[in-house]
Amino acid sequence: MKFKLALAVFVAAASTAAIAGQAEDQQVKFRQSAYSFAAWNCSKIKSQVVEHPETYNKEQVVAAANSVAAVANSGLGALYGPGTDQATGWKKSRLKPEFFDKPEDAKKAAVAFNKEANELAKVAATGDVGAIKTQFGKVGETCKSCHDSFRIRD
Template identity: 50%
Template sequence: MKSKLLLALLTVTLAGTAAAQVKVEDAIKFRQSGYGFMAWNMGRIKMNVEGGQFNKEEVIKAANAIQAIANSGMGALYVPGSDKGTGWEATRAKPGIFTDKENVGKLAMAFNKEANEMAKVAATGDAAAVGAQLGKLGGSCKGCHDDYKAKK
């Protein structure tokens, strides 16, 4: 039991240290890459749902990719100073995402819940259910975008 607790504490400490060592520009690039990758995979799911030919395996791959990124701890990439600056492009994170921790936490948890559910629903191969879940997942994205992502 003590060894498991020690391992857990070491893991948390190292993860925190790794996040603290990320350069601001890299943190922005990693965030932008993660969100861009999820958007591409959401598009893949949408294409399968709306495109007339539903490919269960492609949907599962895309849903699993979204789930993995959603649960990867991207919140650690909102390091001090990354409210301004450039990654692949200028950050569009609004200042509130760094200060409204309670609301952002709720939105992030809702997104993770919907991403996890998307992976479960995708595995069923039910195109209608996947489409409905895609709407919920997209809604959870929009919840954050509306308040915390600046328009281009």
């Protein structure tokens, strides 16, 4: 058991180090891809729970919520290396330089996203459309808060 735990810790540390050591442009590509995937899944939830609840499909909403939680728990922080505010991934990064000046605020935003995304996955599993809608709103608030603080507006 201790060997498996030690192996898991080693693999996680090596993976994080490998990502952090990648060029800034590659970090931004991965970051942009992860957020695009999360947004796509959020749009599925929004469509079925907020805009057209008559189309609600529990399995699809659960899968989408689990995908959003997976992104939130994937270690995205490793993709915010120094210089990634000036890098170009699939498109130019919209990360404000202030992100690096306020690490505690950035951490707080990330923790809030993780917490609310994990809760969304739990609530989605219940099938309670009203509760899913409420929790989905909380996830959206964490996204907006981070964007307001750390994302350059288009």
